[in-house]
Each structure stands twice: as structure tokens, then as C-alpha cells.
Amino acid sequence: MIHTALTRLHRRAWTLGAIALATLGAMPALAAPPEAIRIGVASAGGGEPVTWGGSPGGVIRVNQWLEEEFKGSGTKIEWLFFKGAGPAVNEALSNKQIDFAYQGDLPQIVGRSNGLQTKLLVASGVRNNLYVVVPPASDVKSVKELKDRKVSIFRGTNGHLVAINVLAAHGMTERDIKGVNLDAGSAQAALVSNGVDAAFGGYEWFKVRDQGLAKIIYSTQGQDPALTRQASLLVRTEFEKAHSAEVQRVVDVFVRGARWSSDEKNREALFDIWARSGTPVTSWAAEFDKQSLAERNSPLIDDFVISRYKAVVSDALKLKLIRNEVAIDGWFDTSYLQKALKKQGLETYWTAYDAKGRPKDPQTVAANGR
Incomplete structure (x- = not known):
């Protein structure tokens, strides 16, 4: 009886162990932290170190907030600037030379129409004038x-x-x-x-x-x-799938940069930082004249931003700048943004806008998530 009971226990333990091993074998291996996070910027930039203006990303670059975030992790932050702007950034994405990209709406859409697998994460410089x-x-x-x-x-x-x-x-x-x-x-x-x-x-x-x-x-x-023109931060889908934790940390920093860049108390300091790219403070003052920093530097993927991307797709098709319809729904991944907003207590800090650019009812925003 005792021998039989022990035999059953051994078999049960062996079975559970086999199930556990099979389960572990079925789970995807956790990717090691990347050696580098490479961010492409659709601008030639200027200054030392090279930076750019008009986006909270420029603040992050100058203050080295990403470098600070990943200090001691073994992951380096590399910034690459492209005189050829959006089209050159698309080429770098296609060749897997960069992981993240800051660029405008049209080149992002052209890249998607040509098969680039990306996710749009956070707005970073909207309502830019022409x-x-x-x-x-x-x-x-x-x-x-x-x-x-x-x-x-x-x-x-x-x-x-x-x-x-x-x-x-x-x-x-x-x-x-x-x-x-x-x-x-x-x-x-x-x-x-x-x-x-x-x-x-x-x-x-x-x-x-x-x-x-x-x-x-x-x-x-x-x-x-x-x-107006919209710009945002995107990530290669392949990189995002392999390094979701690092993607979250990057978005966290971009939201931090957006918060600082949206505070009117920082208007002069913001323009001073952007001026390091070679565009004078007076130019930024003129560009942002009678416009709130929060409206221009909001990271929100609201109905206005989404509607502008859809309009760009429509216009690009009509003008034969792209050959194929580009799906906007499902392209924006706001999960990282929502986590960052919640973590930093900023869920109601920025105003969300409707498709025509008018402020939305806060209750509607809370119900719909944007």
C-alpha cells in the first residue's frame, strides 16, 4: 500500500514537472535588453549636441532625460538626424537602422503604405503652422x-x-x-x-x-x-514586440517632456532650449504667438489627431502620393501613453479635441478614453 502510494506520488510529480517544462517551452523567450535605442529625427537639426525644436523631444534630447532613464541598464541612447527629413527616416526604418522615429504625418503614412511595420505611440508637436x-x-x-x-x-x-x-x-x-x-x-x-x-x-x-x-x-x-501639420513618435513593430518594457520607458519620458513643455511657466526656457538647434528664440515666439503651449505640445492621440491622419491618407491617395489605402484604425497604440499618463497623474492635464479641433467634453473623454 505504501509502495503503491509512493509510486502514485512520483508519477504525479513527474507529470506536473513535464507539464511545467512544456509550458515553459511554449512561452516566448524574454528578449535581452537592447544594446542601443536608436531614435531617428526627421530634421537636420543643429547645435552641439545636435538637437531640434518645435517638439518636446527637443527638450528630452537637450536635458538627456532618456540617457538618464536608461543609465546603468547597459542600453545606450543614440540620436540620428536626417537632412532628408521624413523620406530619409523611412529609408532608415526600412533598413532597420533606427528603432523609433520622430516625423510628420505624411511620410509616416507613405512608409506604412509601402509596408513599413510601425506603431504610432504619442503625439509630439501638433498644429504646426505653414x-x-x-x-x-x-x-x-x-x-x-x-x-x-x-x-x-x-x-x-x-x-x-x-x-x-x-x-x-x-x-x-x-x-x-x-x-x-x-x-x-x-x-x-x-x-x-x-x-x-x-x-x-x-x-x-x-x-x-x-x-x-x-x-x-x-x-x-x-x-x-x-x-496644420502633425508629428508623432513611432516605433518599429518588431522592436516593440521584443522590447515592450523599454518602449514604455521611452513613452514615459516623452510624456514627461510634454508636461514640462506644456507649462506656461517654462515658455521662455522652452524657447531657449529649442534655440540651441539654430532657430532663434524670436522665431519660436512668432511661431507660438497667441497659442498655448499645452495645445501644441499635447501628447494625446485624440480625435483631432486621428482625423488629420485620415485626411492625409485621403489626400495622398487622390494626389497619387500613395497607391494603396492605409488603415489608421489599429495603427495608433495608445496603451503605452495611457499607462504613462496614469503613472504621472496626468490623465486630465491636457484637453482632448474633436475631429474639427474643438475642445471635447471632459465626460466624453473619460468615457471613450480619448
Whole structure:
């Protein structure tokens, strides 16, 4: 009897052990921490160390908050800046040369349409303005007068579609102008030397204007929010699946940066940090004139941000900038953002906006999660 009972116990123990081993064998192996986290930025940047402005990411870069977060973990933080902006960042993503990317909506969508497997994690610089500039002595005074003129547009960037929409709002198409594809630096050189008659661009033109080398004849500032550009942080899906804990830590830091960058008490300090990229404080003051920091630096993936991405998909299809429909639903992964907001007590800090850019009812936000 005793021998039989012991035999049964041994068999039961062996069976449980076999089940445990089988279960462990079925579980995916935990990936070792990455040797480096590589972040690509769709800007040539400037300064030492190289940084950029207009996004809470620039604050994180200058203050080395990510380096601080991963100190002692064995994981290095590497920042890579791309003069070729969004299209160059897409190439780096395709070649797995970077893990995270900060870039604008259109290049992100172009990348997705071409098969790049990514997840959009957090907004990081929304409602960016667009301007039309001309040489100081130019007789061009309005968008309509750009017809048949040589105009610089940085194609494939998040300003490209907004420029097209600005033209459309004035009864024109891109075919009505003689478009020249130039990056920001080349466009400035071309305009100053009268190589082009006008240029579409962003805050970088204030510096040129203040030097007396250009004048702004049109601005989207204060107009329909649909005429603004959005940027966000994304991650390669393969990296996210292997290193979800590290992704959470990166998002935590970006939310921390967004909180600091949204505090009006930090307005001057924020512009000082961004000025290290080579764009003067006066330019940032002009870009953010009569606009709240919280509205521009919010990390929220709200209905406005999602609607703008959907509109970019629609416009890009119509203009044949992409060949295939791009699904927006399911692309944004807000789980990391929600955890970061909860952890930092910021669940109600920022205002969420509806699809048209109007503040949403807080009760609706609480019920829907955005």
C-alpha cells in the first residue's frame, strides 16, 4: 500500500514537472535588453549636441532625460538626424537602422503604405503652422499670385499636403505653380538668391525674415486647424514586440517632456532650449504667438489627431502620393501613453479635441478614453 502510494506520488510529480517544462517551452523567450535605442529625427537639426525644436523631444534630447532613464541598464541612447527629413527616416526604418522615429504625418503614412511595420505611440508637436515666403522686393502679395511662379515645396514631408490644401483653398492646384522640390536649407538659399519666386515652409523662415532676406505673405496661424501639420513618435513593430518594457520607458519620458513643455511657466526656457538647434528664440515666439503651449505640445492621440491622419491618407491617395489605402484604425497604440499618463497623474492635464479641433467634453473623454 505504501509502495503503491509512493509510486502514485512520483508519477504525479513527474507529470506536473513535464507539464511545467512544456509550458515553459511554449512561452516566448524574454528578449535581452537592447544594446542601443536608436531614435531617428526627421530634421537636420543643429547645435552641439545636435538637437531640434518645435517638439518636446527637443527638450528630452537637450536635458538627456532618456540617457538618464536608461543609465546603468547597459542600453545606450543614440540620436540620428536626417537632412532628408521624413523620406530619409523611412529609408532608415526600412533598413532597420533606427528603432523609433520622430516625423510628420505624411511620410509616416507613405512608409506604412509601402509596408513599413510601425506603431504610432504619442503625439509630439501638433498644429504646426505653414507659411508662404517671398523675396523682400517681390511683388507677390497673395497665394493666388503664385500662379505660374517657381515655388519651393519640400515634397514628401508633412508640409507638402498642407501646401496643396492651401493652394486649393485659393482655387489652385500644384499644377498651377512651377513646383521645385527643395529641403529647408536649399529652399532658403534659393529664395535669397532669387532662384525661386516663393517657398512654402515652417518656423525656419522667421529667422530669414528677421534678417531682412524674406517676407511672409501668408500664414496658417489662427486659421482652420485642418491647415496644420502633425508629428508623432513611432516605433518599429518588431522592436516593440521584443522590447515592450523599454518602449514604455521611452513613452514615459516623452510624456514627461510634454508636461514640462506644456507649462506656461517654462515658455521662455522652452524657447531657449529649442534655440540651441539654430532657430532663434524670436522665431519660436512668432511661431507660438497667441497659442498655448499645452495645445501644441499635447501628447494625446485624440480625435483631432486621428482625423488629420485620415485626411492625409485621403489626400495622398487622390494626389497619387500613395497607391494603396492605409488603415489608421489599429495603427495608433495608445496603451503605452495611457499607462504613462496614469503613472504621472496626468490623465486630465491636457484637453482632448474633436475631429474639427474643438475642445471635447471632459465626460466624453473619460468615457471613450480619448
